[in-house]
Amino acid sequence: MRLLQRLALGRFYARLPEWVRVVVAVSAVVLGIVIVIRPTTALGVLAWLIGGGMVLTGVLELTGRDGEGKRPRWRTVTGAAWLLGGLVVLLTPGLTVRVVATLVGILLLAAGALGIVAVFAKGRTLDARIADAAFSISGVIFGVLALFWPDITLLVVAVVFGARLIMSGVADLWTRIRRRRDTQAARRHEPRPFRRWGRTVTALVSVALAVTTALVTVPLREGSTVVDDFYAAPRDMPSEPGRLIRAEAFTAGIPVSATAWRILYTTTGVEGDVRVASGVVVVPKEGDGKWPIVDWNHGTTGYSENCAPSLQPRGLWSGALYILPTIIRQGWAVVATDYIGLGTEGPHPYLIGPPSATASLDSVRAARELQDADLGTRTVIWGHSQGGAAALWAGSMAREYAPELYVQGVAALAPASDPPALVQNISSVTGGSIFASYAFASFSSIYDDVSYDDYVRPGADTVLRQMSERCLSDPAIVVSVAASLGMSGDPRLFSEPPASGPLGVHLRANRAPLTQNAPVLLAHGGADSVIPVATQTAFVREMCAAGQVVDYRIYDGYEHAGVVERPSPLLDELIEWTTARFAGEPAPEKCSTTRE
Template sequence: MKHRLFGWGTLLVVPVLLAPVAHADSSPGPRIVAEAVVSDAPVAHPGASVTTVFRYTSVGVDGGPTEMTGSYSLPRTPPPPGGWPILVFSHMTVGGADKCAPSTIRAGDPELIRTNTGDAVAGRMLDAGFVVVRPDYEGIGTPGPHPYLMGRSLARAVIDSARAVHGADERIGSDVVLMGHSEGAVAALFASAADESEWGSLTLRGVTAVTPPTGMRQIIESAHAIPFSGSGIGDMVGLAALFIVGASTVDPAFADILRNGGLSAPAVALLPDTESRCFGELSSPSSFGRLAPSQLLGPNGKLASATLANIADANDVAHLRIDHTVPIRIDAGAADPVVPVPVALALAAHYRSIGNDVTFAVQPGGHTAVPSSPEAAESIARWLVDAAGRHS
């Protein structure tokens, strides 16, 4: 993507050298164009026989061709008849900078607490004979801004990463289950709602959404006037910065509003941080974390806030229609302040009311920790395996 909200450059960090991949055919659809086997990186799960970091073709949020990155891990078990099934794990918010990409993040990076929250489930799925695919998302690991929480872009990363990996190894089967955490839950649910034709020869068997954000319109409308900064508020402002940049990638009119007084001068000055810092840094006092929510908006802030609320509502998972043959699981955190249990429970109840088969579970811990406990990971993995096996 070539879009820039205010024209700053992009820092592209690629710590893994990807070798080009030759293809014998020219059939349409997502494909891997470069890859490299990794063994000593955080993305290389110890339960895998091999983990590969890859770059694949896709379609950007602007409708043009683009490339995205990710990783996939193969199980140690031999493929069954029909091939290994696929789990696509979509990560939680890590930021929009290239250095935040889970596929290339380095050992010791503080962002690992967010990039690798699916490891416990991934290990169990590898043991069960699944290929584990982990997309980085558009703009994370590749040029251009990240369309944060923009459902269409996130779904594209999920679907096209799975299709590209499936096409790269004849031992990989066509059955797919999805798991997403936080932002990744939005990715997984939007991918589940995509038309069946978008999956090509793959078949979606189930989706698990862990702490799925919803009701963002109400949060924007109530939070923009908060006049103080500090502990806890910094995370909110960091998320707001990412969301503002993400929304500008899908709505040129909103981007124009931002350029013409929608944002305050201090917020404009900090915007380049969204492409050079990960979420923890963005939320710190050295970046957006030093601003109060009310300090984000400029003289045209009322229009900016209203427009942003509309974009948030258009990308809310509560509006999705997921095929009733695809079972849904929603996991909430008992101590989650981001997606409190009543919010997650209301989403589950809404999906049930429109005919979906929904399993709801409450796990111990806060927003980041929900899928990581042995009990939660075992429960989620068992559900995913069962969902994939319903049609076997």
């Protein structure tokens, strides 16, 4: 207590009315809640919030009471450290998220460790020992999370420190309330045998929260797929695209009626250079061979190399091909590209048309070199979402780029046909910032004149970068979902409209082609929130105005992914439409729109 009295803050605070101390405790709780629920606040503002929270934590540590008369010196030390750390954050502009997270983590660990040691000091009551032990253990756990969670992000800093600040404020507030009740009870000579245990209960709740948070992170550290040596480009790589490099048996998500391989092949990159891509080839076990080919272009799975469908436990299902057994029963083969940068070395050209199309067409060309697959030449191109746009690009480029393939139709299912409209709308969609993160990672990596700093507001850029590293099938995607939900309450994702400047130029350049060299089926869910049906309808009108015949079908009540899942009527109609294309039946001669 003598050491505390030497501090000017301690002497000043001790003279203040009790209600001022209550205000400080309540302020800590409120500030903690603000930090937790607004993790995507601009970095400068968030730093001020966290710095202010650290100062409040220091004040609570320096001036709070144990209720036992004597103030432990370790709390004076940790209180001074929190106060100093908060001032550093407040007075040092431009601190990165990692620096703030590291500082918070170190202070939480140090305070927790000192508290655990102090638990064994003499003269402590049982409730005080339990409370201090609980708060100290929770501090250590939260400190470890801040330092070693899979991603050091604004979200982690906010949740970890904000939760700790809330608990500290609640505990101090309980101390104030308890002291007032004790005083009133003493005046009435009423016994209060459980008066000290409120703070202990709060401390135990803090431990429960910390342990729960830690347990939740365990599966987030596990389950992510790992890229193996199969995807490495050889030194003696063929110099032309569409050549098979290697193939091996593949079983993930493959029905018993089929045989499958994963393949590595050459294709054409963004700059026209020869790149390496991977994919999957699936053929029926029974039949006469020379299988008609469904050239499948998968929907969004992520941006990182480990997001390739051929790496996922459920195989092509992860890219929204939910009817593989049905396709095999038709006597058709499936050739499914992973695209460049998924499985193989990146960057992945997410929503960038030409390299997506060449990866698709080259996968079929390379698969035809696989003698055991015994593929024919008749090809119908399918694709969903990201892959729907790739299918439209492939259909437009096939005649010139891969004339040896007989493309008889293009089925674009909820295609991302208009990237400018998609990116502009995506920030208002719950979870849409995850897809925006993939788009910004792609365009900023591939185009030198596109930068996060020019379009994404401070604070959100860090979150987007971290999001882009997670696959949709990874357990850690829940972190992205949580951050995305936080962003939904603060929709100013962009500091500048994405359709402006260099990004807008590149987005418009990657709109799907309006004309094809084969019949087109374009299907869309009437309840699609990712790509509004009005956006797709406007694009179809442009196609028809350009002279392209489109069989446009809208399925009311179906969402973006649901339109390609059972019981969507699209699936049976898609099989019927594809059967007609392989049979060479005449396609409609006029644009048509049907709504079911």
